[in-house]
Amino acid sequence: MGEPSDLMLEGVVGSFAYGLNTPDSDVDYLGVYVEPTRTFLGLHPPTRDRGTRQGRDGADATYHEVGKAMGLILACNPTVTEVLWLDDYIVATEFGTELVELRSSFLSAQRVRHAYFGYAMAQFRRMLHRRETQGLGDKRLAKHARHCRRLLWQGYELYTTGVLPVRLPDPEPYFEFGRQMLDESGDAAAKALLAEYEEKFDSAVSALPERPDEAPLEDFLQRVRRAHLDARPG
Template sequence: MSDRSDLLLEGVVGSFAYGLNTPASDIDYLGVYVEPTRTFLGLHPPTRDRGTRQGRDGADATYHEVGKAIGLILSCNPTASEILWLEDYTVATEFGAELIDLRSCFLSAQRVRHSYFGYAMAQFRRMLHRQETQGLGDARLAKHARHTRRLLWQGYELYTTGVLPIRLPDPEPYFEFGRQMMTADGAEIAKALIAEYERKFDEATSVLPRHPNEAPLEDFMQRVRRAHLDD
């Protein structure tokens, strides 16, 4: 993304943020930008499909337009939501900082459980597919395993505490889980972990509300659009 003047937020996400980076890991960036409001008034306004940009000076980077970002975070999409819970930011404007302050307004118990558990299951299916097609020697099996366990842990923490932890307190169990996935027993070990977390979710009492608090988010969006009307 060559023009960075419209960024509200940007930070490092992915393995480096989680503490799961290896020598082969790339640095991943995630950000939120804002389109000039006038672009929504013409014949071809930005749609959700067009509201994402890729690239940052050769690095892996994804940027969502603020309207799309808010929609994704309201659905508790794990990949989009983490931008509001990072420890540090490479860009944080006044509106970006306000969006961070509103992060709890996005949360709802059912969406958190559905999204994080759903994303973990998607990673698990990728693992099984790689086992079947590439064999146990595929190093990406370990990566999928690490992120399956991370998603389950993060989702449960968010569900039970209302806080999304980004950096893992001890990465080693996740690396060990990755190594286990590259053995003949890996699939069964992963199934057991998923069953364990499903039981934990069932038995837990969530601190999150049933529905997100959309009123402050609506007010925020209205002010962002008015502020960028003449850009």
């Protein structure tokens, strides 16, 4: 299928956004769309679980319905939160721009730490298991390692500054870390990096509040729903 018709926000994410792209990298798109409000009022309203669509034929593109997207961003989900911190957008409606302007209201210290550091730890465990089961010849290890290290850095920056930098200032350390995963030293390097960031998070003073500021988010979503009350399902 093509792009959702009620798209409010869309941008390029993934390796091209981070500066970690290689000649083999695909362009990834992430967006937020609005479901017509009338579809929530009938016998079979859409559920949050179904509020994700794929789009852009032939490309890797994911679109979340605004209600689901906001729930995921409130949980500081790394793969969705970044859509509000991109340098530029392919699509940004008036509501989409307002959502970007509300990005700091979603943040809270514990959720950021849990989401980014916790997710990175889970990814590292998967990566090390892959090393053990697939061997060092698995070329996916390098990409997996680059993105694990990227998650740790981004999460720590967001936790300590309140700002999520999407593009890495210097990609080379991440490529070098990826290359390490393809040799015997990779296991020790991964565990050392995790220990380093655990210590950094433990000793840091977060710039984020204890709780997100939900009042403006609730107001925003209510206005979006009212604005799309009479819209017809596409």
